[in-house]
Amino acid sequence: MTLLLTLPALLLLALVFAVPLLRYGWLSFHADSVITGLQPVPNGGANWLRLIEDERFWQDTVQTLRFAGLSVALELLVGLALALLLHHSWRGRTALRTITLLPWALPTAVMALGWRWIFNDPYGPINALVQALGLPALPFLSSPASTWLVVVLADVWKTTPFVALLLLAGLQSIPTDLYEAFALEGGTPAQALRRITLPLLLPYAFLAVLFRLAQALGVFDLVQILTGGGPAGSTETLALYSYLSAMRFLDFGYSATVMLGMFVLLLGLTAVLLLGRRWLAGGRA
Amino acid sequence: MGLRSTLRYAALALLLVGLISSGVLWAQRRKPVVVTALMPAPFAQVTAPIVERFNRRHPGIELRVNRGPFETEAISDLAISSLLLGDSPYDLLLMDVTWTPKYAAAGWLAPLEPLLGEDALAGVVPGAREGNRFDGHLWRIPLVADMGxxxxxxxxxxxxxxxxxxxxxxxxxxxxxxxxxxxxxxxxxxxxxxxxxxxxxxxxxxxxxxxxxxxxxxxxxxxxxxxxxxxxxxxxxxxxxxxxxxxxxxxxxxxxxxxxxxxxxxxxxxxxxxxxxxxxxxxxxxxxxxxxxxxxxxxxxQGSWGFSLVSQSPHPREAALVIAALTAPEVQKDLAQRLGYTPTLSALFEDPQLVAANPVLPELRRALEATVLRxxxxxxxxxxxxxxxxxxxxxxxxxxxxxxxxxxxxxxxxxxxxxxxxxxxxxxxx
The missing domain is CATH 3.40.190.10 (Periplasmic binding protein-like II)
Known part of the structure; x- marks a missing residue:
């Protein structure tokens, strides 16, 4: 009976997740490109061998991880600070809550164009400021060393509100009498943060990290518009590579392989996170 | 039933059949063939009056222009997505010169020489003539020339x-x-x-x-x-x-x-x-x-834009007529005069009105003779x-x-x- 009732949901999931995934798996063992006239031709494991030897795939993997790692870490930190600010009632709270949400509501493409202009060298406002201080304009978007940091900044700016909102929900679910009891026992606010707030917030933080990591590992629109993957390929991500392979190069077999490579990566990371969470929970008990 | 009434019924039936078939013919004549073209937004905008004139002069064809995105690659993404699905809503694509071999090899385009003739590019300046043929066929008629x-x-x-x-x-x-x-x-x-x-x-x-x-x-x-x-x-x-x-x-x-x-x-x-x-x-x-x-x-x-015919188009003949009309001398002259677009037809570079309006035209002509193709x-x-x-x-x-x-x-x-x-x-x- 239980199975019967969950069947519609299972079917839907299969249709939305399993079917495309299986199709990708099948495609990854075929040559299907403009050269084959867009017809799938079985080619054994050639796509996978190419993936393993493809320097660009590995460089993009490192760059994708680097981007996702730093931006999610920063989002968690800034998000936590924002959530704490928004949790306690003070005069400017309502205004701040509204302002905080604004970046989240903006379309990524619009925001990316905005950042491209803000960091324009030498006419953008940031460089205007730099030059007003008597310093030479900085090549924010034209140096492989700094451009990925601008992409991280843009991502943090946009998605921190999402993390803050999730953490705020967590904060509001912590009963206030816990804090009152703790204060009566002589605990300081700093101790309360460490002993009560952070441990009880952990499940929410975990959820936020999981969501954000999945999104950040698949980042596409922000990079595509802000840098196009350059300079020197330094901001290209796996999603961008997969998109280029399919839509520009018309190489669908290899594009599917890159996508699956990314999927395996995501699975691995999620497993590590789950294990880490269990370990953290075990350590507390 | 007598012979007379049988004849009467037959006459009535004939009349009905005649009425219906002429009605169907009339409706078909009145219903124009729809030809849809995908163009980057700026082209869609500037060709609006030209498209309107075309539709006035050709009651049998209704040319519709689909306004695509602004950026070259975004247009290509849109076109490719629709072509991959196998039922393209477009009969014509305004294409960048670099797309031609890829689209032709993918089987998305129809060769144009059977419809427009082998000499369809006869009047085109050398710098815009290349890049339209691939694998022995003509795939594209250039509308606007472009060069570094x-x-x-x-x-x-x-x-x-x-x-x-x-x-x-x-x-x-x-x-x-x-x-x-x-x-x-x-x-x-x-x-x-x-x-x-x-x-x-x-x-x-x-x-x-x-x-x-x-x-x-x-x-x-x-x-x-x-x-x-x-x-x-x-x-x-x-x-x-x-x-x-x-x-x-x-x-x-x-x-x-x-x-x-x-x-x-x-x-x-x-x-x-x-x-x-x-x-x-x-x-x-x-x-x-x-x-x-x-x-x-x-x-x-060389970086020209030109029209290609989608192989899935149900109306290749009408679409070819549209290509010929939209790349005609008067259209190119209009675009050059109103907007400074570089024409692709040799004769227009000597047009006194155009030279007067655009003093760099002779220089562009020289540059077009020294183009290099990707x-x-x-x-x-x-x-x-x-x-x-x-x-x-x-x-x-x-x-x-x-x-x-x-x-x-x-x-x-x-x-x-x-x-x-x-x-x-x-x-x-x-």
Whole structure:
């Protein structure tokens, strides 16, 4: 009976997740490109061998991880600070809550164009400021060393509100009498943060990290518009590579392989996170 | 039933059949064949009055224009998505020159010579005639010509530089004298524009991208390395700002248009922008072909737009009629007069009205005779992507020019070989 009732949901999931995934798996063992006239031709494991030897795939993997790692870490930190600010009632709270949400509501493409202009060298406002201080304009978007940091900044700016909102929900679910009891026992606010707030917030933080990591590992629109993957390929991500392979190069077999490579990566990371969470929970008990 | 009533019924039936069939014919005659064309937003906008006139003159056809995105690659993504699904809503595509081999090889286009004749390109200037044929067929009729140009400031120099060395000397001297902030701006962002910039310089140093046989990339040649290191030197010597590594056309135009640069590489559209009232450099700009070293020839990368017929179109005949009408002399003249678009028909370059309206037209004609085509290959997007990435590494100082170009050549030849289009076995230099 239980199975019967969950069947519609299972079917839907299969249709939305399993079917495309299986199709990708099948495609990854075929040559299907403009050269084959867009017809799938079985080619054994050639796509996978190419993936393993493809320097660009590995460089993009490192760059994708680097981007996702730093931006999610920063989002968690800034998000936590924002959530704490928004949790306690003070005069400017309502205004701040509204302002905080604004970046989240903006379309990524619009925001990316905005950042491209803000960091324009030498006419953008940031460089205007730099030059007003008597310093030479900085090549924010034209140096492989700094451009990925601008992409991280843009991502943090946009998605921190999402993390803050999730953490705020967590904060509001912590009963206030816990804090009152703790204060009566002589605990300081700093101790309360460490002993009560952070441990009880952990499940929410975990959820936020999981969501954000999945999104950040698949980042596409922000990079595509802000840098196009350059300079020197330094901001290209796996999603961008997969998109280029399919839509520009018309190489669908290899594009599917890159996508699956990314999927395996995501699975691995999620497993590590789950294990880490269990370990953290075990350590507390 | 008597004979008379039978006849009466028969007459009535005949009358009914006649009425119905004439009604059907009438309805069909009244219902025009719909031809849909996908164009980038700016083209869709400027051709609106032309489309309206076409529809007035051809009651049997209803031409509808689908307004696509602004950016070249975004249009291609949209077209490809619809073509992949197998039921394209478009009969006609306004295409960039680099798409033709890829789309033709994918089977998305219909050859045009059966519908428009073998001599459909007879009146087209040489610089816009190439890039429309591939694999023995005609796939595209050019509407607007486009080629790389060197813009120079007539108030800062008596004549434009003609060689790479002269460009550096002239620009550097102007900078040292404090007359201009930057010497030369171009498109250095890692995107298609960088390949276009490089191809001109490569030709200027006497090199070529793809071998004449089409199966070998030759970027690692001495000319290829010289071209890449010249671009790098421009930045190292401060003639070109380092920020050029994120410059597309608008950024270069912004710098040159503000009077901050002595020279600029851009397409013909920039001319009209620079001559707008209020432009700080209005009346101070000249246009010429790209510089060339001894042993090379000045060249402008060809970048035209033209119409192609989608092979899935149910109305190829009507769509071909639309192509002929939209690329007709009066349409091209109208676009040139109203908007300064460069025509593709030879005769229009001598049209006195057009020459009067656009004083650089003779210069554009000369530039069109020296255009260089990007490799006509279904794998072009991949080859260009490899080149852009390696060039970006060279101009941002991540890699030396020789190493970068050797790498670009090796990776490109790998792609060609893997797809069976490369030189066989040991014949390929890599």
């Amino acid at each position: 140009l060197l813009y120079w400031r007539t108030d800062l120099m008596a004549a434009p530089p003609r060689s790479p060395d002269e460009l550096m000397a002239t620009a550097g001297a102007l900078q040292r004298a404090g007359r201009v902030r930057w010497g030369y701006v171009w498109q250095g962002r890692q995107y298609e524009g960088l390949s276009c910039v490089f191809l001109e310089v490569l030709r200027g140093f006497g090199g070529q991208w793809l071998s004449a046989s089409g199966d070998r990339v030759e970027l690692g040649s001495p000319a290829g390395v010289a071209a890449a290191s010249w671009l790098r030197q421009l930045i190292d010597q401060g003639i070109t700002p380092r920020a050029v590594a994120n410059f597309a056309e608008p950024e270069a135009l912004q710098s040159f248009g503000a009077g901050d640069a002595a020279l600029m590489r851009n397409w013909p559209y920039a001319w009209a922008e620079l001559q707008k009232p209020g432009s700080p450099v209005r009346g101070k700009v000249g246009v010429t072909t790209m510089v060339a070293a001894a042993g090379g020839s000045p060249a402008g990368t 490799p006509l290959s279904p794998l072009y997007a991949q080859l260009s992507d490899i080149l852009q990435r390696q060039l970006s590494e060279v101009i941002t100082g991540e890699r030396e020019a020789a190493e970068g170009m050797e790498r670009a050549q090796r990776l490109s030849n790998q792609v060609l070989r893997a797809s069976g289009l490369g030189a066989g076995g040991g014949a390929a230099r890599s």
